Amino acid sequence: MAKPERHPRKTIPAASGPTNSAExxxxxxxxxxxxxxxxxxxxxxxxxVWSLIGWGLDYLWGTRWIVLLGALLGAAGGFYLSHMHGLTRQGSSSGGSAADRGPSQDGAQ
Incomplete structure (x- = not known):
C-alpha cells in the first residue's frame, strides 16, 4: 500500500493589533x-475574607469586636495590595511627571 501524500499546513498570519485610533x-x-x-x-x-476570619475568632473566643478589626484590616490590606500592584497611582493626560516633560513652552523660566 502506498502512503497518502501529506500537504504542509497553511499558516495564518498573526493579527497586527488595532488598526485605528478608535480601537x-x-x-x-x-x-x-x-x-x-x-x-x-x-x-x-x-x-x-478578614471579616469572616474575625467572625470565626469572635465565635471561638466569645468576643464581639474582632470582626470589626478584621474588616478594617481587610480594607487596609486590599488597598495596600492595589497600591503595590500599581493600580492606585494617578495618571496624567500627557504622560509622566512635570519634571519629565521639561521646561514650559510659554517662555517663562
Missing part, C-alpha cells in the same frame, strides 16, 4: 475600568 482609545478606557474593578475587588474581597 486604541477604547483599550485605554478599558484599562482604567479594569484597574478600578481590580481595586474594588481587592478591597471588598479583603473586607469579606
Amino acid at each position: 486604541e482609545a477604547k483599550d485605554g478606557k478599558d484599562a482604567g475600568y479594569n484597574a478600578g474593578m481590580a481595586v474594588f475587588s481587592y478591597i471588598i474581597g479583603g473586607i469579606i
Whole structure:
C-alpha cells in the first residue's frame, strides 16, 4: 500500500493589533475600568475574607469586636495590595511627571 501524500499546513498570519485610533482609545478606557474593578475587588474581597476570619475568632473566643478589626484590616490590606500592584497611582493626560516633560513652552523660566 502506498502512503497518502501529506500537504504542509497553511499558516495564518498573526493579527497586527488595532488598526485605528478608535480601537486604541477604547483599550485605554478599558484599562482604567479594569484597574478600578481590580481595586474594588481587592478591597471588598479583603473586607469579606478578614471579616469572616474575625467572625470565626469572635465565635471561638466569645468576643464581639474582632470582626470589626478584621474588616478594617481587610480594607487596609486590599488597598495596600492595589497600591503595590500599581493600580492606585494617578495618571496624567500627557504622560509622566512635570519634571519629565521639561521646561514650559510659554517662555517663562
